[in-house]
Amino acid sequence: MKTHETVPYSLETLPDHESVARAQSLRDRLKQRRTCRYFSDAPVPPEVIEAAIEAAGTAPNGANHQPWHFAVVQSPEKKRAIREAAEAEERRFYGEDGGDPKASEEWLGALRDLGTDADKPFLETAPYLIVVFAQRKGGIDEDGKTQNYYVNESVGIACGMLIATLHEAGLATLTHTPSPMGFLREACGRPKWEKPLMIVVVGRPSEDATVPAHALKKKPLSQISSWL
Numbered sequence: 629m630k631t632h633e634t635v636p637y638s639l640e641t642l643p644d645h646e647s648v649a650r651a652q653s654l655r656d657r658l659k660q661r662r663t664c665r666y667f668s669d670a671p672v673p674p675e676v677i678e679a680a681i682e683a684a685g686t687a688p689n690g691a692n693h694q695p696w697h698f699a700v701v702q703s704p705e706k707k708r709a710i711r712e713a714a715e716a717e718e719r720r721f722y723g724e725d726g727g728d729p730k731a732s733e734e735w736l737g738a739l740r741d742l743g744t745d746a747d748k749p750f751l752e753t754a755p756y757l758i759v760v761f762a763q764r765k766g767g768i769d770e771d772g773k774t775q776n777y778y779v780n781e782s783v784g785i786a787c788g789m790l791i792a793t794l795h796e797a798g799l800a801t802l803t804h805t806p807s808p809m810g811f812l813r814e815a816c817g818r819p820k821w822e823k824p825l826m827i828v829v830v831g832r833p834s835e836d837a838t839v840p841a842h843a844l845k846k847k848p849l850s851q852i853s854s855w856l
């Protein structure tokens with residue numbers, strides 16, 4: 629192996645029963661997470677958002693370039709502008725603009741059980757929108773010169789850790805992906821080598837929040853794993 633600087637690494641050794649109990653307990657808490665589309669405007673401490681982003685920033689990633697940026701949008705004007713631009717795209721997607729839908733019949737069929745449409749009031753109601761950017765370049769410099777690696781994988785894992793931390797803090801989240809979403813780069817003042825990946829909407833569920841029954845159907849372990 630090439631010489632490189634190292635530091636010691638160790639983890640607390642847990643007895644097996646404790647290991648199993650911790651994994652099952654976190655699984656049970658994560659099982660309570662739902663994608664929420666009905667948010668209240670109740671405020672959320674910014675420290676929760678900061679901690680969740682710090683947690684996301686520890687995600688495994690290509691060459692430790694940490695190719696992500698999290699733009700936290702809280703201003704009502706910015707949220708409204710993002711809602712308006714996102715809804716304009718969504719109206720084209722669903723064909724609610726009077727034209728043919730951009731989405732295929734099959735895609736619209738797949739969404740029927742979720743009950744989604746072009747209306748996205750949560751983009752204004754929720755206290756925070758975290759717009760996640762994937763840095764195709766410039767993970768270690770700020771001028772977009774350095775090549776990054778495994779960008780989508782890295783940022784996808786970071787988003788999972790972000791969402792898990794927010795859930796653990798008792799907050800509801802929604803991953804929203806208007807398509808196309810290039811407008812988010814300008815709305816958040818980000819450079820051209822960054823690609824918006826998703827909006828993570830964060831807040832508390834409204835009192836009358838519901839989730840689609842379809843969302844509760846999870847594939848069992850036997851279907852999602854094979855042991856070789």
Ligand code: IYR
Pocket residue numbers: 718721739742744745746804805806807
């Ligand atoms: N972006 C649209 C459509 C949409 C697509 C998928 I795949 C979903 O799981 C949910 C929605 C919207 O937000 O309505």
